Amino acid sequence: xxxxxxxxxxxxxxxxxxxxxxxxxxxxxxxxxxxxxxxxxxxxxxxxxxxxxxxxxxxxxxxxxxxxxxxxxxxxxxxxxxxxxxxxxxxxxxxxxxxxxxxxxxxxxxxxxxxxxxxxxxxxxxxxxxxxxxxxxxxxxxxxxxxxxxxxxxxxxxxxxxxxxxxxxxxxxxxxxxxxxxxxxxxxxxxxxxxxxxxxxxxxxxxxxxxxxxxxxxxxxxxxxxxxxxxxxxxxxxxxxxxxxxxxxxxxxxxxxxxxxxxxxxxxxxxxxxxxxxxxxxxxxxxxxxxxxxxxxxxxxxxxxxxxxxxxxxxxxxxxxxxxxxxxxxxxxxxxxxxxxxxxxxxxxxxxxxxxxxxxxxxxxxxxxxxxxxxxxxxxxxxxxxxxxxxxxxxxxxxxxxxxxxxxxxxxxxxxxxxxxxxxxxxxxxxxxxxxxxxxxxxxxxxxxx
Numbered sequence: 001x002x003x004x005x006x007x008x009x010x011x012x013x014x015x016x017x018x019x020x021x022x023x024x025x026x027x028x029x030x031x032x033x034x035x036x037x038x039x040x041x042x043x044x045x046x047x048x049x050x051x052x053x054x055x056x057x058x059x060x061x062x063x064x065x066x067x068x069x070x071x072x073x074x075x076x077x078x079x080x081x082x083x084x085x086x087x088x089x090x091x092x093x094x095x096x097x098x099x100x101x102x103x104x105x106x107x108x109x110x111x112x113x114x115x116x117x118x119x120x121x122x123x124x125x126x127x128x129x130x131x132x133x134x135x136x137x138x139x140x141x142x143x144x145x146x147x148x149x150x151x152x153x154x155x156x157x158x159x160x161x162x163x164x165x166x167x168x169x170x171x172x173x174x175x176x177x178x179x180x181x182x183x184x185x186x187x188x189x190x191x192x193x194x195x196x197x198x199x200x201x202x203x204x205x206x207x208x209x210x211x212x213x214x215x216x217x218x219x220x221x222x223x224x225x226x227x228x229x230x231x232x233x234x235x236x237x238x239x240x241x242x243x244x245x246x247x248x249x250x251x252x253x254x255x256x257x258x259x260x261x262x263x264x265x266x267x268x269x270x271x272x273x274x275x276x277x278x279x280x281x282x283x284x285x286x287x288x289x290x291x292x293x294x295x296x297x298x299x300x301x302x303x304x305x306x307x308x309x310x311x312x313x314x315x316x317x318x319x320x321x322x323x324x325x326x327x328x329x330x331x332x333x334x335x336x337x338x339x340x341x342x343x344x345x346x347x348x349x350x351x352x353x354x355x356x357x358x359x360x361x362x363x364x365x366x367x368x369x370x371x372x373x374x375x376x377x378x379x380x381x382x383x384x385x386x387x388x389x390x391x392x393x394x395x396x397x398x399x400x401x402x403x404x405x406x407x408x409x410x411x412x413x414x415x416x417x418x419x420x421x422x423x424x425x426x427x428x429x430x431x432x433x434x435x436x437x438x439x440x441x442x443x444x445x446x447x448x449x450x
Contacts (some may be wrong), residue, residue: 052064053064054144065127074107076111082112083169087146093118096176100173102417102420170194174413178199180199185377194379198394206363210329214338218337273339287299321366328344328348372395381404384396
């Protein structure tokens with residue numbers, strides 16, 4: 001079942017508590033806001049002729065595609081400032097540039113040249129144009145290819161600006177945070193250090209508890225009110241009862257779906273709803289944001305408040321990974337508030353074969369990027385907010401003197417990368433001070449003569 005974002009139905013009469021939270025998750029509530037920034041960075045959009053395939057010399061030869069990047073010289077002092085390089089993740093590069101104000105604040109202090117690189121297959125960086133996401137065209141969508149793109153682009157920019165020895169620091173959040181850490185591990189001669197915010201490198205390597213993720217989502221809502229969690233359980237149970245009664249038209253009308261539902265759609269509908277609660281937990285910032293759509297301040301609290309008092313309609317979100325990245329998270333309705341939904345490795349394999357014609361390589365990230373054993377790494381900050389459900393799949397304790405774990409109490413998904421805000425908890429203010437000090441030290445050390 002594939003559902004596009006449709007206009008919701010008229011105000012429903014059924015008391016479905018989860019409806020309100022899902023409206024919030026999809027940006028249907030909350031004011032439109034602009035991200036806080038230290039100053040207009042004056043980003044300039046550029047394109048780089050990037051190799052299609054960095055590792056196969058025969059199949060694509062020297063064919064290229066146009067990789068988009070943003071660059072700001074607003075704060076840069078030539079021959080003095082470092083390069084701050086954001087390793088783009090799964091989305092339009094402007095979205096990350098407009099929601100990573102801490103990088104700009106730090107650039108102003110360090111006189112840095114700022115670069116945001118777009119990830120291949122996203123935004124306008126499409127290797128095969130409009131056909132890039134069609135089956136048979138995604139073979140070059142890998143972590144390794146993306147990192148090689150960043151490495152080649154970084155070297156080209158150094159040459160273009162005439163700063164071959166300028167130290168570079170990699171930044172990234174979520175999947176982008178994984179890439180910034182991997183960049184330091186894979187190309188330590190190119191980047192002097194990395195800030196990997198909310199980077200779930202342990203979970204995506206297939207390590208840890210598959211129930212942890214949705215258990216932590218539930219804990220966020222439990223922290224607001226046990227009644228909130230029970231309301232969600234009741235809502236899911238009511239939806240299931242309607243399906244058992246074959247009241248598919250009623251469910252379709254109340255949820256505002258694009259197409260009529262059938263008895264085969266319950267699991268998919270539950271997955272969409274479950275993922276929408278995940279968005280609220282991830283985006284649980286103390287002020288209004290528009291990163292994934294307009295959301296009010298403290299959206300988990302807002303969702304729970306409305307959940308217990310109002311009725312609305314819902315739609316949903318979904319994503320799956322089919323190559324190196326493991327996202328086989330499950331809910332069990334025991335340790336979490338969601339219906340029992342399993343995504344086993346067998347189910348994942350079958351989905352990936354049927355949809356993309358590929359076979360996932362569950363253990364590859366452990367081989368290529370060390371899994372959770374990063375003792376040989378250096379100069380990486382792994383930051384996580386305790387409100388973020390992805391935190392449990394990341395690095396939570398120091399691994400060495402220079403592989404540092406920072407926990408942000410009251411922090412949501414890569415809160416520390418966002419610009420300073422009067423509503424910031426004291427913990428993120430202190431985290432940014434520590435991160436700034438460590439990065440300053442890495443830049444200074446990288447400038448020392450050999």
